Amino acid sequence: MLDDTTDTAATGAAEAQVPIARIDKLRVEFQTKDGTVVGVEDISFEINPGETVCVVGESGSGKSVSSLSLMRLIEYGGGDIAGGKMLFDRREGGVMDLATADQSVMRHIRGNEIGMIFQEPMTALNPVFTVGRQLTEGLRVHRGMSKAQAEARALELLREVRIPEPERRLKQYPHELSGGMRQRVVIAMALACKPRLLIADEPTTALDVTIQAEILALMDRLKRETGTAVMFITHDMAVVAQMADRVVVMFRGKKVEEGTVEEIFENPKHAYTKALLAAVPKLGEMTGKDLPEPMRLVGRTDQNLDPIKGSDEVLLRVENLVTRFPVKGGFFRRTVANVHATEDVSFTLNKGRTLSLVGESGCGKSTAGRSLLRLVEPLSGKIDLDGTDIMALSQSGLRDARREMQMIFQDPFASLNPQLQLADQVAEPLVNYGIGSGSEIQDKVANLFDRVELPRSFMRRYPHELSGGQRQRIAIARALALNPKLIVADEAVSALDVSVQAQVVNLMMELQAELGLGYVFISHDMAVVERVSHTVGVMYLGRIVELGPRRAVFEDPQHPYTKALMKAVPIADPRRRKAEKDLNFKPIPSPIHPVGYEAGPSVYEEVSPGHLVLTSDSGY
Amino acid sequence: MLTYATRRLILSIPTLIFISFIIFMLLQLAPGDPMAQVPLTVPDEVKQKMREALGLGEPPLVQYWKWLVQVFWIEPKVFIDWLFGTQLAWHWEAPTFTPTDSLLASMQEAGRVREVNGEMQLWVPEQRNISWQTRSPVMDIIIQRIPQTLKVVGVAYIVAILIALPVGIYSAYRQYSVFDQAGTFVTMIGFSIPPFFTGPLLIVIFSVQLGWFPSIYDTTLVVDDWASFKLQLQQMIMPVMVLALQITAQLSRYMRASMLDNLGQDYVRTARAKGLSEAIVVNVHVVRNSMIPVITVIALGIPSIFGGAIITENVFKVNGIGQLLITALFANDLPMVMTLTFIFAVLIVLFNLIADILYGVLDPRIRYD
């Protein structure tokens, strides 16, 4: 059903004749104790020189498996190439079938002719060897370089990927680098021997928007400069829109659609592609609207898409919240410094409304959220929840107060106890507060399952049997059990696939509309935040640098940091690609200050009604 | 790291003093009498006198204090004296006995006699911590015993490490292969057969029946030529075998588990993606990481070198530290038992610390401050 390689790459199409790699009817199987599992059923596509092919699809659709097969690394993971061909055009020696190649030949190809970038920058590097050593290793094996030569080349590579102070980095260990730097090292490693094909398996998924933007720009530049073909794997449609020349859409081990990036985005053919695109929140979609409204999902007709108004009654008022973590050190393990995780944060949230906190990793969002429930003890400040002064409560009072406010956590896999049945986990808050008798609790739990649209048959199951989205619903059900007025959702949808994310977001909004819940929504995903919030607070280094109605903040960002952040967000539209020169980020300064350091108060200027911008120093 | 180490070291001093106090009180409470080995033909009054001469009549706290002073103050001084020929552990003291004239004369000559306020004082060494059994300083005996223990148990430990690591590495790399299964079986056997069973068994087979190896370890053997080296080897083989079997068993299990953990890590895939050969991937990348926990296990096992081989030492008559402890125990030689157990405690605490520090050294991710 697919068209062939006609007018493919818009860029660098000059030399595109022979595809560098052609995957033909690839089938990969895994032998597990439940029998044979098919990782990839039938995949065919090709990659031309100088072209970026994005492979997209939901989690588990076989993206990684196909890339690992191309490297013939799948064998080490217990996989087995059961059928198909993988033709690779070697630099010299013509085309060969990698599917049947000898491992010793593969060893020569790997790293030398095909480079690979892995998803997790921290775990992809060996923690006990220096960056320099890991960079030079491949060079010395494939290029037979001496140590000094290899080091010189490594330095050059680090410069190419624009790591500051490259000389120093060579002697550092991976953990001493930030996530972004680590990922650059991984990229440098993959590029070391100037491979003709670069496979990037979700290279930016674990990174912050700002760093993601930088890495994407970097890869784009390198591709243009060296003419390397890139196979780019991701599940993030916005990234696809930014990077791809051509797109391959995968679904449950099969390729369902292939086409140029514009075709796919503007004229998707397959139902799955359509549904996927519909589920992707796009920054700017809400422009012009004051209130958040649920997403329209393809194929669902029963949706209530009314905007959520909320009320004007104040639910939560936070004033001058400060939370610091002591850093112990010195000989007597005294507190020598403090991490200023949240610094003078103030905001109000009305009933039935959502306040979002956005910002980069480490800016103190989670700490702020946890401080609200006093899961971490704030140093000072005032938290007023519907008339209760949370800060003044004793431990038992706090316990009662927590009936009114609940939390949903980021990682759906970590936030449920693996050893307990789902029904018991949902029932736990009820049991804790002694609400209702045994059978009442059972009924209530069953109702909660209905509420979050999970079949009641799941009640006796264990968390590991569920998918991520289902688990997150359990977490929501648990949070709802006590009928709270406020839910703090800490990155509640960040770990989910876009499609599932859309459903969970919709579910949360639905519940808000029905129950009048107030949300403190913590996220670093600007597109989702745009979709759900009434109010947005942008955090930087522990402070809110800009706070105001969502529309005001998104359409008229005032603080320089907010502006930079907005720019970094990739947009799921291939016609609105960002140029590298737009990006300009400073590394975040350390939030650690010696004991005795007194942070100044946050001073805001009200640029429009309710839209506050920090005018005092924020560190940016 | 340095502050961390010093801080831990200094913190461990009160811990150790507390431990020593507990051990001391425990031994005080323990029944038994150093006179139990004196034949019944010696009447009770005489035994009582002997006890008094050993300082047994004093209150426990006084005894404890004396012990503390002797071990922490006098012994180091003796050590320094021995190193540099100084006389730190000597002092002036009114004589406790009436010196004969000839003795006095010779001491005067050496300048070891003086007069203070009309009283004669002699320059004499300070009272060290004396073993009740042998009436000699405890430390001297311990130092005499350490080489024996180190030789046998130390060699066993090294042999065990040399066998265990490759076995562990290979078993993990080829998990569930025949080699792995066989290795598991042998190590399990090693774990399961107690030394007091294997020891006598080996003696009957190799000493009594075959006559290959001596059944009694000769601690006086001096290795200075090939023949004596061979003798040393012969007498070491059996105890080393028994000990090494157990240690190998344990270590290879740890190594295997640790390797298995690391083989599944992402960085291994990265290393392979670089086109490195399997040998380098496994033996450099994976082993280096897997060694981190294993090294600390090895470090933690070292204190047991000094005490843990009690039964093996006993069975083969390797008169080392373990054997010293057990004879001292049965003879109720409290100063000896006390000092030995305390040394073990020091070693345990120390090697705990060393293991922690090693962890930090080997694993760049961990930094203590």
Add this chain to the structure above:
Amino acid sequence: MTDSPQDDVILAEGPAAIEALKDTGPTKPPRSRGKDVWDQFRKHKGAMFGLGFLVFITLAVLVGPYIYTVDPQKLDIRNKDMRPIYTAIWDSGAKVSWAKPLGSDQLGRDNLAQMLSGGRASMAVGWAAMILSLVIGTAIGVIAGYFKKLDGPLMRLTDLFLSLPILPLLLVAVTLFRQPLRANFGPEGGMFILIVTVIAVTSWMPTARIVRGDILAIKEREFVLAARSIGTSPFKLIRRHLLPNVLSPIMVSAALGLATAIITESALSFLGVGFPSDFPTWGKMLADAVQRMERFPERVMLPGVAISLTVLSVNYLGDGLRDALDPRMRGR
């Protein structure tokens, strides 16, 4: 899982395409964790052997004395030094008798009866000491891991116990507590309690360390924070959320603890500080028989092999449990 028929429906273009975005729930019928573990466990041959042997030996020492009712302490000096019945196979002149299937010792006590009652003692000590040390170790580990303030002191306490010598401790315990225990539990019962306690008291430390480490790690997991946020009390948090999650290291230490306890008891008997003389245990039988090893090898081999096999099977059991309880190994 990719081959279910509904996939084709999805792939065929249609209005129900959003279904494709629905995450897939479990398709298999719900399975209990226990069954999963058991399935995995069953695959471990060594562990199955271990379990089988352990069950066999436990049954033998529990039920055996009711079937083979000879009194192990009965002296029968005329029938001393009998050989086991099987020696007759190669040595027709051997002194054997069906009345004493495994022969008798130098005072004519029946070896089989002694093996059974000795095994009973060894196993009882092993189990009791293991359970006790597990309880202590787990409690200390959990408390140290959960309550930050108690961590330091408790770990120093662990150091202290690590340096406690077992022999003097046993002697002290014997003097201090034998009289009252004897009054309440009889001479053997009293000694049993003492030995079990001393073994337990000197062997809980590794368990405590492992549990503490795991608790420290689990405490950082989000579900613990979640449990706190829904108002779970610390006690309940430990019981419902922490303990079940450290169960697998505990089970493994249990298996290893049983093995060490059996060996320690035997070693104590071997050194002559164990049970009273008329209370046979495998260790004591072994110690007594070592001198006559050449003439009566069976007297050494029987208890020696019994100890080794029991410990071996327990170790294998632990190994199998470790595999079975590790979700990664279970192939989830």
Add this chain to the structure above:
Amino acid sequence: ERGADGEVRIIYWQAPSILNPFLSGGTKDVEASSMIIEPLARYDETGTLVPWLATEIPTVENGGVSEDLTQITWKIKPDIVWSDGTPFTSADVKFTYEYCTHPEGGCAQLTKFEGVSSVETPDDLTVVVTFGEATPVPYGPFVGGESPILQKAQFENCVGAAASTCTEQNFNPIGTGAFVVDEFKPNDVITLSANPNYRDPAKPAFATMTFKGGGDAAAAGTAVMETGEFDYAWNLQLAPDVIAEMEEGGKGVAVAGFGPLLERVMINNTNPDPALGPDERSVIRPHPFLGDPAVYKAMSMAIDRPLLVEVGYGQAGKVTCSWVPAPEAFAYQNEDCGTQDIEGAKALLDEAGIVDTDGDGVREKDGVPLSILYQTSTNAVRQDFQALIKEWWEQIGMEVELRNVDSSVFFGGDAGSPDTFQKFYADVEMYANTFNGTDPQAYLGNGLCDKAPRPETQWQGENISRFCNEEYDTLWTELTQTADMAKRQEIGRQLSQMAYEKGSMIPLVHRGRLSAHSNSLGGVKLNVWDSELWNVADWYRIKE
């Protein structure tokens, strides 16, 4: 010829910890040091006193002992030199006396010098020992392995409290014996070599000696008789079948000798009832039933002594019923002892009206059941004995509970421990005891009423059974005043008989000392009256 036979290797399964017998008293230490330092006279293998460093044994007949039995004069052999070459003089002998009797020295051999009022040295080769009162047997000081002579020059600054600081001296005493210490590793091994200044230029035949200590008797026996690694193994307390099996190894033989060592069951003459509390327990007389002759006699009759010998000691044991089993002349002979008579024992009890009144299989005397606690030290043979004797006593209608206590506790005189043999918190207890030399006077004194351990004496005292009999006390006093040998032997036999018949103890086995030497070691004469190594100077290698 001196040093011609190379090396001799001795193994003691208890390792010597010191080579100064005055500071230890342990047999292993005494015997090890006996090769280095020597007394004026010692006992030979027959128990006869022979001159050693002295020219002859002083007696009343040869004028060496004064008529009033208060003075003994030793003549030292001329030309004896210490191993360092200096002459051996009477001053060394006198010094030894002063060394041991110093009040702060804690000398283990103090009893050797009991009653001595002074030691004079009229000249370099004469020593005059004066006793405070008439001493019929004046051969305590400077006689036997426990009382050797120390070199004055070496030990001068080691008197009194300084004794234990003299490690060098205590480990390497200078002596007159056949060997000198090269290296002493306490509790481990001693290496020795022939004394170049030994008085007999042809001796010893061995140039060097390795004296290994430690382990257990079985290993020592194996090393001599089975593997041939060692030439001599000391005191093999092993079951007879084990010894026999080892001898089959063919590398060595076991030799036995009999001294006065007696394995016995002591009968508690006081009431050990725990209900009485620590200060009354084993203090108040009488025992509820053990004082009844019918009971202790029946208990003795029920015992099959030949079987005990066979099971426990074999060639190293003999049946006896005498408290003093040796020397022969002091031993009370009783033929009945060798036969077990269960029926007779039952009849005896029935006759005395001690019958089972409540049908539980245990006899009662005046309503008190014959239920006893039987304790001993931990030791394989003793445990076998316990099991056997328990069986027999249960056959005659008693109830027996066994208990064994670690020997370091049992024999340790810790007044705080309830488990010592002296406290005797049990009805009967079993152990072995003996005496030094050939004269049992002091040993027989262990039956005296006022030697009973009591709280007032901090539970010290040698009369373990708390036996108390006026007749016995008078007879013993008579012994102390009798010089005539035949008369002394007669009284000794009477005292032994009394102890047996009046219920102080039940003798079990006359135990010998069993040691083993390799087939190639010649000159071994097992001596139980003195150190086993008394004649190492005469040992030699048998040439094939």
